[in-house]
Amino acid sequence: MGIVDLYESSKHRxxxxxxxxxxxxxxxxxxxxxxxxxxxxxxxxxxxxxxTEYKDIVENSKKYPVQPQAKTxxxxxxxxxxxxxxxxDHEIDEPELKLVLKYAIQLGFSQExxxxxxxxxxxxxxxxxxxxxxxxxxxxx
Numbered sequence: 852m853g854i855v856d857l858y859e860s861s862k863h864r865x866x867x868x869x870x871x872x873x874x875x876x877x878x879x880x881x882x883x884x885x886x887x888x889x890x891x892x893x894x895x896x897x898x899x900x901x902x903t904e905y906k907d908i909v910e911n912s913k914k915y916p917v918q919p920q921a922k923t924x925x926x927x928x929x930x931x932x933x934x935x936x937x938x939x940d941h942e943i944d945e946p947e948l949k950l951v952l953k954y955a956i957q958l959g960f961s962q963e964x965x966x967x968x969x970x971x972x973x974x975x976x977x978x979x980x981x982x983x984x985x986x987x988x989x990x991x992x
Contacts, residue, residue: 866898871915886939917957926958
C-alpha cells in the first residue's frame with residue numbers, strides 16, 4: 852500500500868468517526884427528525900460515507916471513536932459541523948451540550964477552551980449576541 856493509499860484510508864477513517872459523532876448528536880434526543888435526517892444525509896455525501904457505512908453507523912454510532920485533530924482549523928470545522936446538526940431543530944438541550952463538550956475535548960481542545968468555544972458558538976447559533984459581539988465576530992469597526 853502506497854503513502855497516498857495510507858493517507859486516503861486514514862482520512863476516510865477520520866471522516867467515518869466524524870460522521871458517527873454527527874449521528875450521535877442527531878440521535879441524542881431519540882430518532883432522527885426530518886431536518887436532522889436531511890442534514891445527516893448531506894454530511895454523509897460530504898464525508899464520502901458509503902451506504903453500508905451509513906447503515907452501520909446509524910445502528911452502532913458509538914462504535915467509532917472521535918479522531919483528535921492536530922490543526923485548530925480542523926477542530927473548529929468539525930465542531931461547526933456538530934453545531935449544524937445540533938441546531939437543525941433550532942435549539943440545544945442539556946444532553947447535546949454535554950455530548951458536544953465531550954467531542955470538543957476528544958477533538959483536542961482543553962476543557963476550558965472547549966467550554967469557551969461552546970458558549971460562544973451557542974450564542975451565535977441561538978442569535979443571543981449583541982451588536983458589539985456581532986462586530987467583533989465580523990472584525991468590523
